[in-house]
Amino acid sequence: MSQKLSATTIVLGALISVTIAMVQTAMSQPAPAAAAAPGTPPVIEPIIDWGKCPQLAPTEQQRKQKTDIIKTCLELNPLNATQEQLNAEMVEKHRIKLGECALKKEDWFNADNTYKYDKAENELKRKDVEASIKSKLLEHHEMCRKQAVEKFSTDKVIIEQVQFYQSCLDYHASNLCGIKIMLPPQ
Secondary structure, three states, rough: HHHHHHHHHHHOOOOHHHHHHHHHHHHOOOOOOOOOOOOOOOEOOEEEEEEHHHHOOOOOOHHHHHHHHHHHHHOOOOOOOOOOOOHHHHHHHHHHHHHHHHHHHHHHHHHHOOOHHHHHHHHHOOOOOHHHHHHHHHHHHHHHHHHHHHOOOOOOOOOHHHHHHHHHHHHHHHHOOOOEEEEEOO
């Protein structure tokens, strides 16, 4: 069910971090602004031009699934702090918890808590993109996997390794496909 959704997250999340990737995938509808809580600035939803790879765009159903996963993870891992108590370290720890929660819910970890790079590779293989792009994406998958494993051991926070891998692959996929993430016109 969430395999196609996860491939989108892996291939083209948000180019910055796992959590941002999840939120942008869940909210990447071309609207100028989403409703925000009273007294807070509106959430501006990005517009994504998928370039030569429109097959990588999530469907409405996949976005809904991702939104549901994020909501569940937020319910399971509330940020228990007032606005005055918040600091960068708390936000970062919470972001990591949410990323790990979402990846676990989508079955992206092996029993030994390592990332399922083979699953990511298989999902890339199933994507119906131009053959030359797919071939290059698979080469970049392997390069990004090796770099992530070398730079971030799994005895630390696994999310750092996954975040590096996803950002690396997102960068290359964006270049290969000509993907652009833009703010809506104001």
